[in-house]
Amino acid sequence: MARAQQGMVGAGLDAVLLTTEADIRYVTGFLTRFWESPTRPWYVLLPSAGPPVAVIPAIGAALMERTWVSDIRTWNAPDPEDDGVSLLADTIRSVVGSSARLGVPMTLESHLRMPLSDWHRLQAMVPSVDFTDDADTMRRTRMVKSEAEIAKVRHACAIAGRAFDRVPEIARAGVPLDRVFRQFQSLCLDEGADWVPYLAGAADRAGYHDVISPADDRPLANGDVLMLDTGLIWDGYFCDFDRNFAVGKPLAHVTSAHARLIEAVRAGMDMARPGATASDLFHAMDRVLGDGERSTDAGRLGHGLGLQLTEGLSLIAKDHTVLQAGMIITLEPGITLADGRILVHEEDIVIRDGGAEFLSPPASGDIVVLGG
Amino acid sequence: MARAQQGMVGAGLDAVLLTTEADIRYVTGFLTRFWESPTRPWYVLLPSAGPPVAVIPAIGAALMERTWVSDIRTWNAPDPEDDGVSLLADTIRSVVGSSARLGVPMTLESHLRMPLSDWHRLQAMVPSVDFTDDADTMRRTRMVKSEAEIAKVRHACAIAGRAFDRVPEIARAGVPLDRVFRQFQSLCLDEGADWVPYLAGAADRAGYHDVISPADDRPLANGDVLMLDTGLIWDGYFCDFDRNFAVGKPLAHVTSAHARLIEAVRAGMDMARPGATASDLFHAMDRVLGDGERSTDAGRLGHGLGLQLTEGLSLIAKDHTVLQAGMIITLEPGITLADGRILVHEEDIVIRDGGAEFLSPPASGDIVVLGG
Numbered sequence: 080m081a082r083a084q085q086g087m088v089g090a091g092l093d094a095v096l097l098t099t100e101a102d103i104r105y106v107t108g109f110l111t112r113f114w115e116s117p118t119r120p121w122y123v124l125l126p127s128a129g130p131p132v133a134v135i136p137a138i139g140a141a142l143m144e145r146t147w148v149s150d151i152r153t154w155n156a157p158d159p160e161d162d163g164v165s166l167l168a169d170t171i172r173s174v175v176g177s178s179a180r181l182g183v184p185m186t187l188e189s190h191l192r193m194p195l196s197d198w199h200r201l202q203a204m205v206p207s208v209d210f211t212d213d214a215d216t217m218r219r220t221r222m223v224k225s226e227a228e229i230a231k232v233r234h235a236c237a238i239a240g241r242a243f244d245r246v247p248e249i250a251r252a253g254v255p256l257d258r259v260f261r262q263f264q265s266l267c268l269d270e271g272a273d274w275v276p277y278l279a280g281a282a283d284r285a286g287y288h289d290v291i292s293p294a295d296d297r298p299l300a301n302g303d304v305l306m307l308d309t310g311l312i313w314d315g316y317f318c319d320f321d322r323n324f325a326v327g328k329p330l331a332h333v334t335s336a337h338a339r340l341i342e343a344v345r346a347g348m349d350m351a352r353p354g355a356t357a358s359d360l361f362h363a364m365d366r367v368l369g370d371g372e373r374s375t376d377a378g379r380l381g382h383g384l385g386l387q388l389t390e391g392l393s394l395i396a397k398d399h400t401v402l403q404a405g406m407i408i409t410l411e412p413g414i415t416l417a418d419g420r421i422l423v424h425e426e427d428i429v430i431r432d433g434g435a436e437f438l439s440p441p442a443s444g445d446i447v448v449l450g451g
Numbered sequence: 452m453a454r455a456q457q458g459m460v461g462a463g464l465d466a467v468l469l470t471t472e473a474d475i476r477y478v479t480g481f482l483t484r485f486w487e488s489p490t491r492p493w494y495v496l497l498p499s500a501g502p503p504v505a506v507i508p509a510i511g512a513a514l515m516e517r518t519w520v521s522d523i524r525t526w527n528a529p530d531p532e533d534d535g536v537s538l539l540a541d542t543i544r545s546v547v548g549s550s551a552r553l554g555v556p557m558t559l560e561s562h563l564r565m566p567l568s569d570w571h572r573l574q575a576m577v578p579s580v581d582f583t584d585d586a587d588t589m590r591r592t593r594m595v596k597s598e599a600e601i602a603k604v605r606h607a608c609a610i611a612g613r614a615f616d617r618v619p620e621i622a623r624a625g626v627p628l629d630r631v632f633r634q635f636q637s638l639c640l641d642e643g644a645d646w647v648p649y650l651a652g653a654a655d656r657a658g659y660h661d662v663i664s665p666a667d668d669r670p671l672a673n674g675d676v677l678m679l680d681t682g683l684i685w686d687g688y689f690c691d692f693d694r695n696f697a698v699g700k701p702l703a704h705v706t707s708a709h710a711r712l713i714e715a716v717r718a719g720m721d722m723a724r725p726g727a728t729a730s731d732l733f734h735a736m737d738r739v740l741g742d743g744e745r746s747t748d749a750g751r752l753g754h755g756l757g758l759q760l761t762e763g764l765s766l767i768a769k770d771h772t773v774l775q776a777g778m779i780i781t782l783e784p785g786i787t788l789a790d791g792r793i794l795v796h797e798e799d800i801v802i803r804d805g806g807a808e809f810l811s812p813p814a815s816g817d818i819v820v821l822g823g
Contacts (some may be wrong), residue, residue, distance in 0.1 A: 101489075113663040115649040115682060116761040117473075118560050118754065137748040141661035155750045157765050159559055185567035187531055188490050195557035196584065212568065257645070264646065265637040273629070273665070274636065275646065277487040289513035291485040293645070310487060376509040378527045382490065389488040393529050 080106055080125070083220040087127040090214035093179035094171075097123040098192040101386040102184065102217050106131050108146040110315045112274065113139070119156040120193040122167050123148075126175055134167045164197050168204035177205060182213030188390065189218070222383055222391040223405040229429050231316035232385065232407055233438045235272070236427050239309050240440040242266040243322045251450035252301050252326050256282050257294040259305070267311045277310030277319070277388050285330050286420025290377070301327035301451040308425060310388040317388050319409050320425040320439040327451025333422070334446060336414050340424035341444040343367040343412035347381070347394075351408075351428060351435035357398040364394070364412045375413030375421045383408050384427060406430045407438065452478055452497070455592040459499040462586035465551035466543075469495040470564040473758040474556065474589050478503050480518040482687045484646065485511070491528040492565040494539050495520075498547055506539045536569050540576035549577060554585030560762065561590070594755055594763040595777040601801050603688035604757065604779055605810045607644070608799050611681050612812040614638040615694045623822035624673050624698050628654050629666040631677070639683045649682030649691070649760050657702050658792025662749070673699035673823040680797060682760040689760050691781050692797040692811040699823020705794070708786050710816040712796035715739040715784035719753070719766075723780075723800060723807035729770040736766070736784045747785030747793045755780050756799060778802040779810065 083106070087095060097103050100114040103123045114121075122134040133148050136156035143151050152170055154163045171179065183191065191198060202210060224232070242263065249262040259282075264275045280294065281287035282305040290308065299305060308321035323337055343364040350363035364380045383391025384407045392400040392408065402408075411425040427438040455478070459467060469475050472486040475495045486493075494506040505520050508528035515523050524542055526535045543551065555563065563570060574582060596604070614635065621634040631654075636647045652666065653659035654677040662680065671677060680693035695709055715736040722735035736752045755763025756779045764772040764780065774780075783797040799811040 110665055111663045112649055112651060112665070117562070117759055118761045118765070119750075136750060138661075138750055139663060140748065142664050145664075155748075157559065157750060157767065159765075159769055162559065183567065187529065187534065187566060189566050190489070190562065190564050191567050192562050194559060194561045195555065195563050261640045261644070265640050268633045268637050268640075272633070274650065276648070277484055278646065279484060289510075291483045291510060292514050292517075293482055293484070376512065376527075378491075378508060378510055378529060387489055389490045393490070393531075395529065397531055 086216040092182040094126040094175045095182040095213045107148050134170050164200050178207040180209045184213045184217050231314050235313040235318035236439040238271045239318045241270040253298050255296040255298050257296050260294040272311040275311045280307040286416050299326045320427050325446045325448045336422050337446040338444040340412050344410045347410040353404050355402050357392045357400045361394040381409045381411040402430045404432050458588040464554040466498040466547045467554040467585045479520050506542050536572050550579040552581045556585045556589050603686050607685040607690035608811040610643045611690045613642040625670050627668040627670050629668050632666040644683040647683045652679040658788050671698045697818045697820045708794050709818040712784050713816040716782045719782040725776050727774050729764045729772045733766040753781045753783040774802045776804050
């Protein structure tokens with residue numbers, strides 16, 4: 080919070096207004112799965128000096144009182160006539176004044192989690208307040224993790240690592256993919272995940288066609304490559320990495336493509352240190368992936384990670400964010416095989432002084448073989 | 452879609468612009484857990500006549516091609532210089548024209564899932580387009596479910612019902628609450644859930660203090676009431692209901708409070724038919740709950756349900772939405788006990804001609820007793 084406030088002062092902001100789960104949790108510690116309900120808006124006003132003020136539905140008061148936030152203002156939500164807007168306007172007036180400069184996250188990867196009509200009403204209620212971009216304060220602050228945050232992501236990664244080690248228990252030729260998905264989520268829970276917000280994957284002959292489709296009931300078959308990619312949560316923090324498995328003996332070009340992906344990860348690791356840019360990491364991996372094979376439509380070869388499955392930076396040619404110690408990112412090279420099928424591999428790392436360190440237990444170049 | 456387009460014509464809209472998972476899935480059938488990543492915006496333009504147009508990141512093209520949508524325009528996201536905005540502006544111009552009246556969901560329960568700065572850029576790129584409220588078109592259309600949708604929610608409810616029946620396998624005195632949470636999610640998966648986006652609950656002596664906190668590691672103890680409330684997904688549709696359990700022999704006032712909650716659900720069911728209002732259902736249940744006990748800070752006694760855990764209407768005094776056959780809602784009475792602890796019960800129902808029908812297997816008035 081101190082770093083965010085420093086950024087606000089630098090950007091000439093009197094406060095930032097936060098509306099999303101991740102930004103609000105980052106500042107307050109307010110952790111609940113209740114955000115799954117889109118009904119109620121939640122607001123936190125963080126002044127450039129002093130503690131944050133929560134303006135929230137009454138249903139959240141008991142939990143917010145257990146955080147370090149002491150100034151908690153509530154209304155009975157949902158209220159179709161005034162769903163917290165006038166309370167929020169009053170709070171802005173009393174905490175930062177009627178003519179404050181108030182930042183709102185509004186660039187890449189952000190959204191405003193409140194009804195647009197209430198956003199317009201709020202601006203009309205405090206007409207002298209200058210609502211402006213938060214100058215990337217929240218995104219840049221959250222990108223650099225504390226040791227406590229790094230430990231949580233590492234713990235989440237270890238849970239997923241143990242679950243991946245147990246995939247041979249649940250997946251072999253003949254098992255439908257949707258059953259593999261269900262049982263893999265149970266393995267994650269069994270190994271200690273609090274919940275499993277994200278599981279993607281695919282299985283098809285010698286590669287797959289996309290990595291975001293839900294599972295169907297087609298049984299795994301000899302010659303398939305199965306990929307599972309999980310973003311599980313432990314104590315509010317994500318891991319995000321995948322593993323590929325060969326069902327029965329893999330074809331030679333699958334084996335070599337998988338080895339190439341691991342090689343690309345290593346090239347990313349070699350480049351990953353304070354001072355290098357996101358773009359440098361992209362090019363380091365892209366060079367290994369090679370011409371004509373590099374594009375998988377994913378649009379990037381990795382991203383930031385933390386309170387959200389993806390956050391902060393992207394490993395693309397256009398992202399020139401300079402890496403700093405404490406940043407957690409994924410390395411996620413993909414390769415397109417001759418017939419249009421793809422293979423994707425992903426690991427999680429943290430930038431340290433002078434280098435980087437794996438948070439996920441790194442896979443070897445040899446693809447794991449499941450019973451055919 | 453036909454009903455949505457009828458609504459658009461009635462409201463004088465040439466198209467609606469959709470940005471959220473639920474609205475986009477409703478129109479296209481595009482089902483993926485990839486929305487967990489906040490990085491990329493997704494757009495669907497639905498004209499008041501004709502098929503929808505998808506303007507989406509390239510990573511989603513393969514999956515979108517498997518839906519009924521044929522006009523799919525993609526860009527390589529994320530792109531920090533132009534993340535689909537000019538492609539979206541071009542699409543608006545070519546599909547509905549430069550001076551269209553374009554609705555966007557912007558009232559209760561909605562949000563705009565795109566960066567606010569891109570929203571401003573889009574408006575500047577098509578200055579003659581009149582961006583306006585969608586006149587509640589999407590919310591009102593989605594509130595009334597088809598038989599196919601009702602069958603999906605019923606299936607999700609049956610899965611959760613079987614998982615609740617198995618709670619005595621995993622919960623008894625001495626078991627930490629966080630282990631109960633993990634194992635209950637595994638039971639849901641084992642019984643057929645695709646995933647478990649929502650699990651809330653609590654356990655404390657003769658009631659609990661709030662219903663949105665994450666689980667801690669306190670072991671269940673004799674005299675506790677354990678509540679588990681799940682929103683699991685089957686084929687893209689939610690259930691949302693809870694069950695209360697007594698750990699060991701329940702105290703008399705817990706037994707009677709639980710029976711009162713079931714009585715309130717029955718009063719809600721008796722009132723639930725086409726022509727009654729959300730407010731009528733609120734008052735019918737509230738009368739049973741009684742003075743001085745009714746408020747639990749939840750703010751409502753039920754809500755709509757479907758593609759989202761909560762959607763559409765709220766059972767509050769101020770919501771005068773008229774019930775129609777096909778609406779799916781939860782009945783969720785809460786009661787505050789003398790010492791400030793609460794008990795909450797929830798069932799899922801569908802409005803039918805002349806009455807209503809349970810989708811969740813309704814609980815009896817007798818609280819289930821777990822091993823003490």
